[in-house]
Amino acid sequence: MAIANADLTIRELHAAVGRSAVLTDHQTLAARSNDRSAAASQGRAIALVRPRDTAGVSAVLRIAATHRCPVVPQGRLSGLAGGANAVEGAILLDMTGMNAILRVDPVEMVAVVQPGVITADLAARAAREGLFYAPDPASATECTIGGNVATNAGGMRCVKYGVTRDSVRSLEIVLAGGEVVRTRPPTVKAVGGLDLTGLMVGSEGTLAVITEITVDLLPAPGPTLGVSASFSSVDDALDTANAIVAGPHRPSALEFCDAGVIAALRAKVPESGLPADAMAWLLVLTDSAAGAGEDVRWYTQTARAHRAVRVDSATDAGAVERLMVARRALNVAMRAVRGGSLNEDVAIPRSRLGELLRRLDALSARRGVPIATAGHVGDGNLHPVILFDPHDPGQVAAAQQAHIDVLAMAQELGGTATGEHGIGLEKLGAVDAELGPRLRSIQRGIKAVLDPQGLLNPGKKL
Amino acid sequence: MAIANADLTIRELHAAVGRSAVLTDHQTLAARSNDRSAAASQGRAIALVRPRDTAGVSAVLRIAATHRCPVVPQGRLSGLAGGANAVEGAILLDMTGMNAILRVDPVEMVAVVQPGVITADLAARAAREGLFYAPDPASATECTIGGNVATNAGGMRCVKYGVTRDSVRSLEIVLAGGEVVRTRPPTVKAVGGLDLTGLMVGSEGTLAVITEITVDLLPAPGPTLGVSASFSSVDDALDTANAIVAGPHRPSALEFCDAGVIAALRAKVPESGLPADAMAWLLVLTDSAAGAGEDVRWYTQTARAHRAVRVDSATDAGAVERLMVARRALNVAMRAVRGGSLNEDVAIPRSRLGELLRRLDALSARRGVPIATAGHVGDGNLHPVILFDPHDPGQVAAAQQAHIDVLAMAQELGGTATGEHGIGLEKLGAVDAELGPRLRSIQRGIKAVLDPQGLLNPGKKL
Structure with a gap:
């Protein structure tokens, strides 16, 4: 792209979204050119734009279309695959300023949010209303909902609640060129069109820019209880995991670590209490509103039936937190x-x-x-x-x-x-x-x- | 389409899938030209083809592409919107012969089926293995899984388990022209591509022909228990329903009937026991493996708290069946x-x-x-x-x-x-x-x- 064209693009961006929302200094662009992956950025951006609303996003995409300028939507750059990395001559579309929780609706059981909302902030807000936002990617305290939707983010709770896609009901998107559309009505069920919502989820910013997200909320679950089980063989741990998945007590997390991970955790978190000779470790959590105690008993029995060498149950918040400290240190x-x-x-x-x-x-x-x-x-x-x-x-x-x-x-x-x-x-x-x-x-x-x-x-x- | 061309198409179909799999008689074509909707068919088909396998479907689509001949995929014609109705000059692609349950896998918790399998047959087979296929459209005993996927079918259990899309993991499809592809790996999670699986679900045969379906299975639920509640106002019934959805005891069905329906049911099924003066009726079911009794108590309390005029609990199979008889008579x-x-x-x-x-x-x-x-x-x-x-x-x-x-x-x-x-x-x-x-x-x-x-x-x- 010729410099003259970049200058013109930037002047138009100034006029459209305001001068303060357009950053072109080297330091900003460099700091926003890479996510957490090892992937290299694909060139230098010409500007970073921080739209405040859907109209701003629409204006940016209109200008980009006029000047054939690439656009890279970005959240908080916690991605692990380079999806938000800069490309040559691009506008970095920083969505973190659009971070309002627009509505939490206890009758419809939905939240309507802007893409820049931090995942944990939505979860906390839902919890204050006695509701539950299920997706919980590992980076929940720092990633954005928009990024979660763009990557169809997973996490520990998927084993019970599914991936991000399973919680996304409807999207407002800005199409290339700037037109704003809604992917589907915000009803529980709708079969009037093809599933454009699902198509957007996981599309990594390549099809449209997401400007508003309607997600499903659930009734608040019970407190989290859990079981920590160590095994002298990987197969015993895997057999236990398969039995738990096939059984009647659905876990809210079912995490595995092999001997190499156990050794690293023992070195970093000595208080984890993991046995030196364990070849595999399972962390099994439950958040059932009723019957969580039975869940824990059943997980314990199942692990023992599959030759667990040690099983500890965590039936209060402190004990669960001690297990999570080890898992999070990974x-x-x-x-x-x-x-x-x-x-x-x-x-x-x-x-x-x-x-x-x-x-x-x-x-x-x-x-x-x-x-x-x-x-x-x-x-x-x-x-x-x-x-x-x-x-x-x-x-x-x-x-x-x-x-x-x-x-x-x-x-x-x-x-x-x-x-x-x-x-x-x-x-x-x-x-x-x-x-x-x-x-x-x-x-x-x-x-x-x-x-x-x-x-x-x-x-x-x- | 000229008759000569139709004749040639039919000869090629004979060669590709065998003469006995190609029907052209008026009676067959007329009988297979309309589903259960009031929509008129859009002309006369030239043939009905019953492929036995994916290769047969591929051959049909190749021939159709050569002769620019429309193809209408069909199941058992239980649709309610005209989606499977004939169109002028089309090949009716009758998938009911591809009705094998290829695999029920208790470790992966999936079934792999051909599209012509009757939904209730899959559910019964899963149940025999201690597993559960959740989607349960009203026509389950006569509709096909392929049709369910094509329409993203719903039903009474969606309130707990979601729509058909939520149970479809991966598809084998035949593209226009005859190429066979798989939409995604059969893993629980996969974000390598755009969500072509979801795009196919609900596309009503307009994008590709589905030849194999991998669906999620769940652990077997508990026996179904329920509550029947009558109200003197619609709003009381709706308030009860909203409270149940927002509450901790997730129902497996939550059905509503207004006064007009109650009157019709009382006329047709006098033993339904519905009160003459009720303005609304709720049927609330639960299939929790543990705690179903508590669910029933909570639904009962919730209905009473919202001024139900009569609440009957059904805590054995016979009582539930009597409620279902009324609902099914609708x-x-x-x-x-x-x-x-x-x-x-x-x-x-x-x-x-x-x-x-x-x-x-x-x-x-x-x-x-x-x-x-x-x-x-x-x-x-x-x-x-x-x-x-x-x-x-x-x-x-x-x-x-x-x-x-x-x-x-x-x-x-x-x-x-x-x-x-x-x-x-x-x-x-x-x-x-x-x-x-x-x-x-x-x-x-x-x-x-x-x-x-x-x-x-x-x-x-x-």
Whole structure:
């Protein structure tokens, strides 16, 4: 893009949304060019714009269309796949200023929010009204609802409540060119049109810009209780997890850690109480409004029936919090092992998890980098973490190679390279193999219908 | 289409799928030209084809593309909107022969089925394995899973388990032209691509032909218990329903009938025991594996707190069955009143249901035809039934006018003309108003990506 054109674009942005909402200084643009992934940004943005309302977003997309200027929607840059990274000549559309909770409706059981609302803020607001926003991605205290919708974010509670898509009822979106539409009426059921709402969820900013989100709320659950169970074999832990998923006491979280993760947690959080010789750990939580005590008893029995070497039940808030401290320390503990880590996000059929873990051990030995694995075992969604010394070029290269191997491995096992983080830039290479050329061309065709100039988050996902 | 071309098409179909799988006799084509709606078929089909496998479907779509011949996928024709009706010159693609339950997997908690499987057969098979297929449309004993997916079918259990879309994990589809693809890996979570699975669900055969369906199964629920509550005002019943939805005891069904429906049920099913002076009736069911007794006590208390005039609890199978007999008699009872009935399918925000019911009363008075209403009040999805004497041209015309009024009324109240039946042919007129021109053009653009020749169920839905 010629500089003259960029200058003209910026002048028009000033006129449309106000000078103070348009930032062009190098420091701001640099600070907003990358999310938390290792993916590099794809060039330099010309400006960051902070719209205050839907009309502002519409004006930006109109100007972008006129000047054929790419637009990258952004939240709080907590993404893990490069989806919000800058691209050359783009407007960074910073949605964090549109952060109002517009309505919490206890009759319709919905909340209507702007995309910049922090996920935990919505959850807290719902809780104050005796209601519950179910999705709880790990970054809930810092990520935005808009980003959750754009990536179809997951988290620990999916095993009971589903992914973000399952809680999104209706969206207001701004189409490329600036037109504002609503994807569907805000009713519980509606079959008048194709499912454009679902199509937007997980589209990573490539189809439209989301400006308002209507989400389902649920009645408040009960307090969280839980069970911590250690096993001397991975298979015993996986068998326990499968029995719990198939059983009548639905958990609100079902988390797995292998021996490598347990060792890292023991080093970082000695008070976690994890046994030194455990080969696998399960954390099973329940938030049933009634019968949570029975749930805990049943999880305990099930773990014991599958040869758990130690089972601790956590039946008060303090005990649950102690377990959560260990679980939450995971990423920090993992990075502490060697200084560098690559966090994978594979999802495979649950019956093949044992095979995946055995193959990961073999891969680790072959590539000469440790791989330790934790994750949402109830969903078959695990996060193998490849550990390496970032100052050792040989290890960096081996880790990169192992990363590619892990994605292919998940696909060979009938799964996906990404269960909840998204494609962004980081996993573009894996997507062709996973979807095949025909689905790829259909997706690109759908993108062309919605964004014929190809301006919305170009080069990402599709 | 010229007759010569039709003859050639039929000869190629014979060669591709076998002569016995291609029927061209007038009687067969006439019998398979209309579903249960009042919508007229859109011309005469040239043949009905019964493919035995995916390869057969692929061959049919390849031949159809060559000869630019429309294809109408059909199940058991229990649809209520004309979606499966014949169109001029079409191949009727009768999927009922592809009715194998390929796999019920207790570890993955999925079933893999062909589209012609009858919904109740899948439910029964899952139950034999201690599992549960949640969607339960009213026509479950005669409709097919393929039709359920094509229409995103609803039913009484949606209030707890969601619509059909919420149970569909992955699809094998045959694209226009004959290529076979899978919409996504069969994992619980997958964010590698756009949500093509969700896009297919509810697309009424306009985007592709579904040849295999992977659905989620759940652990078996408990036995169904319930509460029957009568009220002297509609508002008391609606307040009770809203309190139950917002409360901690999630019902597996929450059904409403107004005074007109109660009168028809009392006439048709005297043993229903519904009070003569009741203005509204709620049927509340629970299938909790634990705590169902507590659910029933809570529903009873809640109904009493909202001035129910009579509350009966049904805590054994016989008592529940007696309630269900009344609920199931609804359509027959309604039609018996005047001989003719038009069944609507509106869905609106729950908080506006009282207003809808008052407006329906006023509409009934204005048009001079009775309107009685029942439905899934927990989802805000009601079925107003317009009653008329089919031998009285004045009443037929008034009912038709009232039908159009009801659709517009739902949209004015922020809702949709169809919550679970679909658009088909019958509600095409309402769709433009509901979605607006831009969403309509996007939908047609998506259709053109998947079906550039416009051969798949043309003239329906979009």
